[in-house]
Amino acid sequence: MIELKNLTKIYKTDAETVNALNSIDLDISSGQFLSIMGQSGSGKTTLMNILGCLDNPSSGKYLINGLDVSSLSDDQRARLRGELFGFVFQSYNLIPRMSALEQVELPLMYQIENKDRKLKAAQALESVGLVDRMHFNPNQLSGGQQQRVAIARSLVVNPQVILADEPTGALDSNTGEEIMAIFRELVEIKGITVILVTHELHIAEFASRVITLKDGLIISDKKV
Amino acid sequence: MIELKNLTKIYKTDAETVNALNSIDLDISSGQFLSIMGQSGSGKTTLMNILGCLDNPSSGKYLINGLDVSSLSDDQRARLRGELFGFVFQSYNLIPRMSALEQVELPLMYQIENKDRKLKAAQALESVGLVDRMHFNPNQLSGGQQQRVAIARSLVVNPQVILADEPTGALDSNTGEEIMAIFRELVEIKGITVILVTHELHIAEFASRVITLKDGLIISDKKV
Ligand SMILES: Nc1ncnc2c1ncn2[C@@H]1O[C@H](COP(=O)(O)OP(=O)(O)OP(=O)(O)O)[C@@H](O)[C@H]1O
Ligand SMILES: Nc1ncnc2c1ncn2[C@@H]1O[C@H](COP(=O)(O)OP(=O)(O)OP(=O)(O)O)[C@@H](O)[C@H]1O
Ligand SMILES: [Mg+2]
Numbered sequence: 525m526i527e528l529k530n531l532t533k534i535y536k537t538d539a540e541t542v543n544a545l546n547s548i549d550l551d552i553s554s555g556q557f558l559s560i561m562g563q564s565g566s567g568k569t570t571l572m573n574i575l576g577c578l579d580n581p582s583s584g585k586y587l588i589n590g591l592d593v594s595s596l597s598d599d600q601r602a603r604l605r606g607e608l609f610g611f612v613f614q615s616y617n618l619i620p621r622m623s624a625l626e627q628v629e630l631p632l633m634y635q636i637e638n639k640d641r642k643l644k645a646a647q648a649l650e651s652v653g654l655v656d657r658m659h660f661n662p663n664q665l666s667g668g669q670q671q672r673v674a675i676a677r678s679l680v681v682n683p684q685v686i687l688a689d690e691p692t693g694a695l696d697s698n699t700g701e702e703i704m705a706i707f708r709e710l711v712e713i714k715g716i717t718v719i720l721v722t723h724e725l726h727i728a729e730f731a732s733r734v735i736t737l738k739d740g741l742i743i744s745d746k747k748v
Numbered sequence: 749m750i751e752l753k754n755l756t757k758i759y760k761t762d763a764e765t766v767n768a769l770n771s772i773d774l775d776i777s778s779g780q781f782l783s784i785m786g787q788s789g790s791g792k793t794t795l796m797n798i799l800g801c802l803d804n805p806s807s808g809k810y811l812i813n814g815l816d817v818s819s820l821s822d823d824q825r826a827r828l829r830g831e832l833f834g835f836v837f838q839s840y841n842l843i844p845r846m847s848a849l850e851q852v853e854l855p856l857m858y859q860i861e862n863k864d865r866k867l868k869a870a871q872a873l874e875s876v877g878l879v880d881r882m883h884f885n886p887n888q889l890s891g892g893q894q895q896r897v898a899i900a901r902s903l904v905v906n907p908q909v910i911l912a913d914e915p916t917g918a919l920d921s922n923t924g925e926e927i928m929a930i931f932r933e934l935v936e937i938k939g940i941t942v943i944l945v946t947h948e949l950h951i952a953e954f955a956s957r958v959i960t961l962k963d964g965l966i967i968s969d970k971k972v
């Protein structure tokens with residue numbers, strides 16, 4: 525479903541040139557649960573941004589179901605992104621003055637009737653244990669509660685692929701494992717592809733495959 | 749050195765009343781390395797904000813070296829905070845268009861000569877492995893690199909007390925343990941008090957004492 529071929533990403537700054545990704549080859553099939561591990565700065569978020577069509581590689585190919593993403597216009601890429609992907613960003617990207625319920629409703633705005641939208645958003649928040657924080661704004665929520673709002677938002681449109689960048693980073697182990705159970709259920713029951721960045725091995729092992737990055741290269745790729 | 753007596757924090761919102769902290773009694777001696785654990789939403793950041801004089805309790809007493817913090821004016825509290833505490837915030841609070849070096853220099857602005865400031869800031873960044881990212885702005889840094897800039901910034905003024913809220917949340921295990929070694933060295937060699945929130949038990953156990961919060965109450969307090 526997803527193929528990266530010889531993918532490279534180079535950032536040029538005044539200070540220096542950073543080879544964030546260095547000739548990555550990676551195939552991800554539909555319905556796979558994949559974890560990505562690696563040291564801080566090894567290129568995980570950069571890889572997720574390219575997978576999610578939020579950023580373009582410097583060279584190499586990115587094919588989704590055989591379609592070359594670089595052949596699309598910005599508009600076509602944005603539409604593909606909205607149709608395929610749900611994101612949990614490493615820094616959540618919640619909107620400051622919107623309640624948890626409104627944040628989670630937002631991706632549904634173009635899709636369905638008003639009453640169903642609120643219900644779906646409430647159900648997504650309930651699945652991450654936040655039903656009693658629905659009307660709170662981000663600055664009234666703890667770090668882990670904000671992270672869970674971001675997770676609920678990624679689930680609500682039933683995307684084909686969920687890209688989750690450190691989704692349990694701010695969560696205690698019990699809450700983190702509840703989130704992993706949700707992702708596993710989405711893979712096993714709905715056939716959704718989940719690609720998860722984490723630095724915790726016991727979280728990575730909820731997946732069926734773990735790849736490890738180092739200095740922008742894939743140094744290991746294992747079934748678990 | 750630090751005494752909390754019958755400390756309570758209540759948030760009132762339109763939606764509901766939250767008892768974030770519920771009659772906390774806690775004594776922390778100078779030069780102690782203390783970890784605080786507990787579920788997402790259990791009150792850890794609220795406790796850290798009160799300890800760091802960033803927020804006031806709803807009731808109860810907070811004494812620092814016998815001084816009742818509530819007896820101070822806002823100015824006096826701000827000055828005490830600047831003199832005593834170094835912070836690593838759960839969401840880092842980096843300044844958007846400033847380089848890593850400038851961020852870490854900032855707390856030194858009122859303290860020492862210009863040339864020493866840059867050197868001290870560079871040394872703090874080197875201790876967290878970021879010497880080759882000194883001139884990068886936050887949006888050019890990975891999540892874990894941003895977290896490490898926040899850590900370096902907390903160290904640079906040699907505060908008496910470091911309040912670190914999930915300082916390894918975005919770091920792989922190797923990098924996380926390097927940070928813990930830095931904190932441990934500050935406690936053992938410089939007699940600095942380190943109060944650390946974490947949800948990872950193997951990180952909490954670098955400290956000598958672990959307290960656990962649940963629903964705003966201390967439910968356990970153990971030597972490790
Ligand atoms: N400004 C506020 N108004 C209303 N409620 C708040 C406010 N700030 C925090 N809370 C609530 O107080 C509780 C404790 O929050 P706190 O940030 O201390 O939790 P925490 O233990 O740090 O959680 P986490 O591990 O997720 O960071 C949460 O349930 C949160 O919703
Ligand atoms: N816009 C940018 N300009 C320059 N360098 C960048 C930019 N964005 C990222 N980098 C660099 O690219 C490297 C990889 O960054 P990336 O965010 O992918 O790391 P990561 O593996 O997600 O790290 P972490 O675990 O700390 O989140 C880092 O060394 C970072 O400094
Ligand atoms: Mg990252």
Ligand SMILES: [Mg+2]
Binds near residue numbers: 668794838
């Ligand atoms: Mg917190």
